[in-house]
Every structure is written in structure tokens, then in C-alpha cells.
Amino acid sequence: MNKKDQVIVGFRDLLNKMSWLNKSKMEVCLKDYKxxxxxxxxxxxxxxxxxxxxxxxxxxxxxxxxxxxxxxxxxxxxxxxxxxxxxxxxxxxxxxxxxxxxxxxxxxxxxxxxxxxxxxxxQVTEAQFDKVLNFLKTYSQHLDAEIKKQGLDMKSE
Known part of the structure; x- marks a missing residue:
């Protein structure tokens, strides 16, 4: 698996683990709400x-x-x-x-x-945070452009 794929899979796994870990507590404390x-x-x-x-x-x-x-x-x-x-x-x-x-x-x-x-x-240094944040910003801007290009922009709904 190349590094790009490792990053994508890593993000998905990270978000899935966070959701899975948080889910049971959220469901108990906020059980009446979606x-x-x-x-x-x-x-x-x-x-x-x-x-x-x-x-x-x-x-x-x-x-x-x-x-x-x-x-x-x-x-x-x-x-x-x-x-x-x-x-x-x-x-x-x-x-x-x-x-x-x-x-x-x-x-x-x-x-x-x-x-x-x-x-x-x-344990994360400022420089590491800056690199991750810069990557997230760049990727997010790319996805915003794709959303707009595909006509999925909420503003145009």
C-alpha cells in the first residue's frame, strides 16, 4: 500500500475508532436524540x-x-x-x-x-501540528472544489 493509501485508510480507521469508542457513552447520555x-x-x-x-x-x-x-x-x-x-x-x-x-x-x-x-x-510538537493542519487544509480545499465541480455545493441547492 502506498503512502497516499495509508493516509486515507489511516484517517478512516482513526475516525471509525473514535466513533466506536465514543458511541456507547453518547448513546447512553443522549439516548433520546439522533x-x-x-x-x-x-x-x-x-x-x-x-x-x-x-x-x-x-x-x-x-x-x-x-x-x-x-x-x-x-x-x-x-x-x-x-x-x-x-x-x-x-x-x-x-x-x-x-x-x-x-x-x-x-x-x-x-x-x-x-x-x-x-x-x-x-507528545505532538508545534511543527507536527502545523504539518498536519496544512495537509488537512489543502485536502479540504481540494474536496470543496470537487463538491462545487460536481454541483453538490449546498449554496446552490
Missing amino acids: PSEVHCIEYIGKHVDSNVTKLAESLYMTRSAISKITKKLMEKDLIESYQKPDNKKEIYFKLTEQGEAINQIHEELHSEFEERDKAVFE
């Missing part, structure tokens, strides 16, 4: 004036899928919609108190997972 719902809650919690388009772009989902998820989240009283006085057309979302509680559980789980993996990151 991962897509939790990710929407997380995004809304971190971004003021979240809307369907921003959520779709961030989560790589269609706007119609995000509309369905946000509707469910509103029915569960986890988020609420609002409009700005100067823009009655656009609908934005914010977390309710219950949504904040779910987001807090999710953040605590991520902190726990970070603590578990801390020993690895403490």
Missing part, C-alpha cells in the same frame, strides 16, 4: 443567528433535511425560531433551556473524550 439532532444543537449553541442554510453547509446536509430536523427539535422544545425586526424573511434558531442542557451534556462528553486522548496530543 446524532444529527445533537449536531444541530451543537452548531446552534456555538453560532449566533443560525439558520437552515448555515446548518446545511456546516453539517453537509440538504436544507430540506435540516428543515425536518429543526422542526423535530422545535417539537421537542430544544430550539426555538426567531426573526430579526429588520429582516422578517429569514428565520433563525436559538437553543431553549432544555436545548442548552443537551448541549452541555454533549460538551461534557467531548471534554471527557479529549481528556482520554490528551496523552497523545501532549
